[in-house]
Amino acid sequence: MKKHMFKTILPALLLVGAVFVIGSGCSDGFETSYFDNDGDGYGNPNVSERFTINDAPSNYVGNRSDCDDKDADINPGATEIPDNEIDENCNGLFGITFYKDYDNDGFGDPNSGAVYEINFGDPAPDGMVYNNADCNDRSDMINPLADEIVGNGIDDNCNGEIDIDDIKYIDADGDGYGSQVQSPADGVFNSLDCDDTNSAIHPYAIDFKNGIDDDCDGITDEKI
Known part of the structure; x- marks a missing residue:
């Protein structure tokens, strides 16, 4: 009985397994392609068609990574442009320029801008603020909210006037x-x-x- 099993049942099982493995790796001759409306090489994930392999029209591509298929300047390969509320590189984040706040008064040094990609409404990175309104970021007594002190020769509140804004x-x-x-x-x-x-x-x-x-x-x- 054992000898019969090895001669008949086992070969049959191996044959079925081989057919399954080989069959699972075979293509039906078609592939899914994605419409590239703006011609930037990145496809719209919501518009797809199946074509015979290597026979898709020129306005269809093999990827579905475009987040705005109406604008060729917006795709995963694009450069993120800061401060325009557009996600150019399709990573779900937005480039925003932040400024160093060396004196921790809530107002940034206009000469210290750096771009970070964040979500809308996220807090500023450590030591940075959203604005560049400080006129002296080495003194927390000088900023747009400071009191103007008459007679000290300093523009304390950064409004461009010295000693007269009382x-x-x-x-x-x-x-x-x-x-x-x-x-x-x-x-x-x-x-x-x-x-x-x-x-x-x-x-x-x-x-x-x-x-x-x-x-x-x-x-x-x-x-x-």
């Missing part, structure tokens, strides 16, 4: 940025706020995609 403005929302309304007593030494009823809206805030000009630059929904 007018205070009402800061109703307490964000450090004043309205256009002068204050005879308490207030701040700037009138930069575009919405003094909302402390989240002021110059140098992060501008989110929310339909609001968060950073008071006249532009709605850019990144910074």
Whole structure:
């Protein structure tokens, strides 16, 4: 009985296994290709066709890695351009220029810009900030929110004026940025706020995609 099994059943099993292995490696003569609408060599993952092998039209490619098949400048091989809210290289991140804040006052050195790829709304990298508004990043007493000290010969609040900006403005929302309304007593030494009823809206805030000009630059929904 054992001898019969080796002569009949075992060869049959080996034959079936060989057919399965060989058959699984065979192609049906077709391959899936992806529509390349913008001609950049990267295909649209949502538009595909099956063609005979090596017979796909010129506007179909073998990859499906394009994230915007309407723009040839947007694909995994593209260079990321900072500060334009476009993911050029299709990695799901956006290039944003950040600035060193050496004195830790929340305002960056305009000469220290560096580009990082991040998600919208992510915090700035360590030691960096979104803005480049500091006029002296070696002193935390000098920045756009500082009080202008008359008689010291320094532009303390970075507005381009020295020793004459002694007018205070009402800061109703307490964000450090004043309205256009002068204050005879308490207030701040700037009138930069575009919405003094909302402390989240002021110059140098992060501008989110929310339909609001968060950073008071006249532009709605850019990144910074």
